[in-house]
Amino acid sequence: MSLIAKLEARAASNRPIRVGLIGAGKFGSMYLSQVRTTPGVHLLGIADLSPQRARDSLQRVGWCASAYAATDWRDALDTGSTFVTDDASALIACGAIDVVIEATGHPAAGVRHALLCCEHRKHVVMVNVEADVLxxxxxARRAQEAGVVYSLASGDQPALIAELxxxxxxxGFEIVCAGKGxxxxxxYRQSTPDTVWRHYGFTDEQVQSGDFNAQMFNSFVDGTKSALEMAAVANACALTPATDGLAFPACGADDLPALLKPVDAGGVLERSGxxxxxxxxxxxxxxxxxxxRWGVYVVIEAMSRYVRECFAQYGLRTDASGRFAAMYKPYHLIGLELGTSVASVALRGEATGSTGGFRADAVATSKRALRAGERLDGEGGYTVYGKLMPATDSLAIGALxxxxxxxxxxxxxxxxxxxxxxxxxxxxxxxQDVCVRREMEAMFAVREKSFKKLTNKET
Incomplete structure (x- = not known):
């Protein structure tokens, strides 16, 4: 049965999926605009550090005030409405919720909320790619042990790439390369919150609409968000980034298979996969x-002459050899597509992309010369950007x-x-976020040492 058929059946039997949203920023607001027209889903509660900001978001995307007037989760349950709070922990703990969407964009908060979801046996849709890469x-392991699903967020590019x-x-295809535009x-590496709008191309009217945070958007411009998202893809799809991270080659949809193939095949990639x-x-x-710019892609390889002939017969754009081809999706709709994750997790018990191993990391790299005593200001700020790196290299040098x-x-x-x-x-x-991260590093460092010992013995 399709997801929409399952949702309609839940609506008909008055058994909606009950959802809690943490974070009413841009991504959360886009989901808010869609959830009210999705059958079989009840947004029980919203948690945001500023409840008024959440109410402003609800009003901006078209909700009437009575729809979010519930005083607590029990009132929301009785009336079919939504309550707004500043207490994310209480939202996660309330008994009626099935799925929690973590959309704060704050890595420490994301780690804390995911662990609470495991404690209270709630499925978690991790919009917060910063927390996922951290x-x-x-x-994901803790969620599996708790018997709940930990999922990437559909609509965001990592989940859409994982789907491809x-x-x-x-x-049955081999993956040569996967990514986004x-x-x-x-x-742009040196971009700061002071220069971001010049680079991004937004108008003053767009910036003043209330959805835009300069430091957050600067993380897209300076390459940090790309590093984070590709680390999430690599960890979810068992892919390995290049030694020196992302190269950002200029490339259109038609040139994907000609350019994004290994160097020894005439492309620019250090390796396949x-x-x-x-x-x-x-x-x-x-x-x-x-x-x-707004899309995602995957480059695949034909392993036989017959498959190469099929590529040609059905009009796939390939490189000159016919061996490499690309499939792509030109757009992603961010929070407007998030309902797919909620439905998949709740109705099928399946993640829309889920972190597996530790294959890639996004590490702090200085934008300028920094002096002892200065304080780092994190993603999208004035001091550092995030660089993609193989996790083995990050562990080896103790990267932050x-x-x-x-x-x-x-x-x-x-x-x-x-x-x-x-x-x-x-x-x-x-x-807490430091402890959890250091625990993860120790766990994978032990695995890496064990693997090397085993490899040396076999050799």
């Missing part, structure tokens, strides 16, 4: 023809993940363009 492999990878592998130039983000801008700033690089004080000078390490900062080792 500790997702460990969080799943399709390709289910069809974005607007990127090398100079990797991730990459393509830019919608040529290096001189000209727009790329048929760019994929971008997800915790906020408020930490440097204990030594850092040259521009340098990966910051744990030993370079002063931090609170008892902080």
């Amino acid at each position: 500790a997702g492999p460990l969080l 990878v799943d399709w390709a592998r289910t069809c 974005t607007r990127y130039l090398p100079a 990797t991730v990459e983000v393509v830019s919608s801008l040529e290096r001189d700033g000209r727009p790329v023809f048929r760019d994929l 993940p971008i997800g915790v690089a906020h408020g930490m004080e440097l204990v030594r000078d850092i040259a521009a363009g340098t990966v910051v390490r744990w030993q370079d900062v002063r931090y609170d080792a008892k902080r």
Whole structure:
């Protein structure tokens, strides 16, 4: 039975999926605009540090005030309405909720809320890619142990890429490369919240609409969000990033299979089975023809002459050899598509992309020369950006993940363009997100040592 048929059946039997949303920012607001027209789903409650901001979001996307006038979850349950609170922990703990959507964008909050979901046996849809990359492999394990589903968020690019990878592998294809498009130039690395709107192209009217946070949007411009999202894809799809991270080659939809293949096959990739983000801008700033700025893609390889012939017969765009082809989706609708994850998790017990191993990391890298005593300001800020790195390399050098690089004080000078390490900062080792991250690092470091020992013995 299709998801919509299952939802309609739940609506007909008055057994809706009961959902709690944490975070009423841009992604959360987009989901709010759709959930009220989705059958079989009841948004029981919304938690936001500013309840008024949540109410403003509800009003902005078209809810009438009576629809979110419930005083608590029991009142919401009785009246079929929604309650708004600033207490995310209480929202997670309330007995009626089936699925929690974590959409704060704050990595420490995401870790805390995911662990609470495991404690209270709630499925969790992790919109918060920052938290997923910081500790997702460990969080997914905890969720499995608790008997709940930990899922990436449909509509966001990592989940849509994971869907394409799943399709390709289910069809028997080898994955050459998977990724997304974005607007990127090398100079964007030094972008700050003061310069972001010039680079992004939004009008003053759009910025003033209430949905836009300069530091958050700057993380898209300076490459941090791309690093985070590709780390999430690599960890969910068992792919390995290039040694030096993302190259952001300028590439349109038609050129994907010609460019995104291994160097030894005439492409630009260090290896097959990797991730990459393509830019919608040529290096001189000209727009790329048929760019994929808003889209996602997967490049696959034909392993036989017969399959290459089929590619040609059915009009797939391939490289000159006919061996490599691409499938892509030109757009993603972010929170407007999130209902797919909620329905899949609640009705099928299936994640729409789920973190597996620790294959990739996003690490704090200096935007400029930094001095001892300065405090890092994290994702999208003035001091560091997030760089994609193979997890084995991150563990080897003790790299500081971008997800915790906020408020930490440097204990030594850092040259521009340098990966910051744990030993370079002063931090609170008892902080929950730090503890969870360090536990995950220790767990995978032991695995890596065991694997190397086994490999050496076999050799």
